[in-house]
Amino acid sequence: MTAETRVALLDSGPDRLDLEIDGQKTAVKADFGELSRRLVGTLPDELHDLLDISLVVYAANRIVSRGGRTDPEIGLRWRRRFLCVLPVRRPDLWTQDGVRSALESLLGFLSEDSWQFDFTEGRFEGPRQAIFDYGNDAEFETDRVIPFSGGLDSLSGAADALLARNERVVLVSHTSSTKIAPVQRAW
DSSP states (O other), rough: OOOEEEEEEEEEEESSSEEEEEEEEEEEEOOOOHHHHHEEEEEOOOHHHHHHHHHHHHHHHHHSOOOOOOOOOTTTSSOOOOEEEEEOHHHHHHHHHHHHHHHHHHHHHHHHHHHEEEEOOOOOOOOOOOOOOOOOOOOOSSEEEEEOSSSSHHHHHHIIIISOOOOOOEEOOEEEOOTTHHHHHHH
């Protein structure tokens, strides 16, 4: 296992997160523009925190290398250790042992890495994320929310729900690759 990587959330804005990963500052774009235009109401603090936590974990996972294919010690550096220091809106929730340990355990299982979180009370100002609204005239009801990568597996799941089952679905996606982005936008 490699040395511990310290990840700190320095600032959270409506369109970016400012992070420091082992002393190197980086900004992560969190473009909620389209999502925000479709939302109304106020997102509860714990869900806003979860969005921030998710983006920090995603960024740390993408930025911190496991060694690469040409690294002669790739197997030795496969498992990484992260210490994430994050200001949150609801420290009373996130600092509970059961909540923190469940989050660390889940991320460890999914990534084969070691995750440790130190949640602090944060001060957040500015516009807050809002809750889904799919039109002013009618209420939108959904049968299922489906993660959608644009790959064949998620496409078949979406097609099955939409065509075979005639379900009303919401496709949730992110674009980390410019090659698959056009497919995701088309759906």
